[in-house]
Amino acid sequence: MIKKGLILLVLVGFVAIISSLLINFKGSEELNPLARHYAEHGAAEVGAANLVSAVVVTYRGFDTLGEVTILFLAAAIVGFFLKVNTRDNEREASLRKTSEILITASTLLIPTIFMLGVYIFMNGHLTPGGGFQGGAVIATGMVLMIMAKPNVKFNHKLLAFLESVSGVGFVVIGVLGVLLAAGFLDNRILPLGNFGSLLSAGAIPIIYVLIGLKVGSELTNILDSLKETQNEK
Amino acid sequence: MTQYFTLEFIAMFIGFMLLIIGVWGMLTQKNLIKIVIGFSLFTTGLNIAIVSIAYIKNSTAPILDKAVDRASAGNLVADPIPQALVLTSIVIGLGVTALMLTYVLRMYKEKKSLDINSYTDLKW
Numbered sequence: 001m002i003k004k005g006l007i008l009l010v011l012v013g014f015v016a017i018i019s020s021l022l023i024n025f026k027g028s029e030e031l032n033p034l035a036r037h038y039a040e041h042g043a044a045e046v047g048a049a050n051l052v053s054a055v056v057v058t059y060r061g062f063d064t065l066g067e068v069t070i071l072f073l074a075a076a077i078v079g080f081f082l083k084v085n086t087r088d089n090e091r092e093a094s095l096r097k098t099s100e101i102l103i104t105a106s107t108l109l110i111p112t113i114f115m116l117g118v119y120i121f122m123n124g125h126l127t128p129g130g131g132f133q134g135g136a137v138i139a140t141g142m143v144l145m146i147m148a149k150p151n152v153k154f155n156h157k158l159l160a161f162l163e164s165v166s167g168v169g170f171v172v173i174g175v176l177g178v179l180l181a182a183g184f185l186d187n188r189i190l191p192l193g194n195f196g197s198l199l200s201a202g203a204i205p206i207i208y209v210l211i212g213l214k215v216g217s218e219l220t221n222i223l224d225s226l227k228e229t230q231n232e233k
Numbered sequence: 234m235t236q237y238f239t240l241e242f243i244a245m246f247i248g249f250m251l252l253i254i255g256v257w258g259m260l261t262q263k264n265l266i267k268i269v270i271g272f273s274l275f276t277t278g279l280n281i282a283i284v285s286i287a288y289i290k291n292s293t294a295p296i297l298d299k300a301v302d303r304a305s306a307g308n309l310v311a312d313p314i315p316q317a318l319v320l321t322s323i324v325i326g327l328g329v330t331a332l333m334l335t336y337v338l339r340m341y342k343e344k345k346s347l348d349i350n351s352y353t354d355l356k357w
Binding site: 007010011014015018019021022025027028029030031032034035036038039040042043044049050051052054055056060063064067070071073074075077078081082127128130132136195196215222225226229 | 239240241242245246249252253256257260261286288289290294295296297298303306307308310312313314316317318320321323324325327328329331332334335336338339
């Protein structure tokens, strides 16, 4: 009874705090000076049509590096906790047979989903999307693959290779920014190119391709570790 | 009263409602997976609330194209910074949710129970 009262008290306090925030909330009429600078000079300074990408990859690229590191840590810890014995690993889980519809549809859908993911991260500087979104789309293709063929084995060496190469590449591009341009992760190490074309915005498309590959392989690693636990006794 | 029927206010209201439902779920539910779902709702609500702050009245997405030319972009687009931060927050929320589900799997393997009351090791 005391416990329920405490929970109610916490909830009421929480509601009281955020309701005062909510009642006084008025939508803003115009951008604050920092956002206005990004909106007006972003195209000239960074060359990306998608201003969110410009903020994520260049203006606040350091945050993105930290974000990628957190995702890497999460994937590593998931892999560590769900480590299965190699003896268990060889044993194939006896699962219900996958339906014919899912198997047939997946052979058509999986390549399309991968292509969509690659499209999203290659055009991250022009259209809505980017490395994280594209990587997540690729991981959904992997989910479909696991559902269609529950005993599929991923090539761990290839996944680890992709993950480390793209991670190191991201940092190397950042350091090149210090050497060739104004600072860490500056995208002007390459010419900015024609505004709005695929090969523009300096290093942003390259960074986004690397992030897309890294996120895709990391999420696949997490899914694979979760899948392999069903082989355990 | 009319200030409560704007797009950004409704979005923020929904975000805060999800936040409260998430906290309620985390505090009251006994099933470990339901607690993880509560956490997931909490982060979703938070993300919606942050994006609703980014909205400027009658503005469009911060992407420069035919509709938004470079010269007048400052008056047409929504704030890109909170949107970029929400992108970070979504990815971190995903990582944390995956970690929590992993812990749940491990705990289930130890005691074959998803009820939080059967885990008393850290209780005082």
